[in-house]
Amino acid sequence: MIILTQDRSGNLPDPSVAARYADAIGSPTFPVTADPLAAVVDDSPWDGSVLPGKCVLSPEMVMLDCYTGDDDAAALDLIAADFAAHPTP
Numbered sequence: 001m002i003i004l005t006q007d008r009s010g011n012l013p014d015p016s017v018a019a020r021y022a023d024a025i026g027s028p029t030f031p032v033t034a035d036p037l038a039a040v041v042d043d044s045p046w047d048g049s050v051l052p053g054k055c056v057l058s059p060e061m062v063m064l065d066c067y068t069g070d071d072d073a074a075a076l077d078l079i080a081a082d083f084a085a086h087p088t089p
Contacts, residue, residue, distance in 0.1 A: 001030055001031045001032075001033070001057075002018075002022075002028075002030070002031070002032045002033070003033055003034075003040050004017055004018055004032070004033070004035065005035050005038045005040060012035075012036045012037070013034035013035070014034055014036055018032050018033050018034040019032075044063060044066050045063070045065055045066040046066035046067075050068040050069070051068070052068065052070070053066060053068050054067055054072070054075065056075045056078045056079060058082050058086075064078045064079075064082055065078055
């Protein structure tokens with residue numbers, strides 16, 4: 001899922017921004033949405049000061065943590081730790 005908190009100029013996005021972004025990245029099979037109130041910043045550990053901000057969700061949709069930048073090693077570590085803590089039967 002991608003949640004846009006601003007447009008290219010740093011302004012709050014509207015739904016058309018999300019639609020253009022989805023088109024630009026090849027119409028992915030996951031949701032791309034706009035957050036015109038930037039509520040995700042208030043409701044997540046990500047403070048919005050560094051882009052890109054990324055949050056990792058468990059299969060149960062529990063937010064494990066958020067991080068910034070292009071290095072996704074932190075996300076893989078979070079996913080592995082969650083899997084180890086909740087092994088499937």
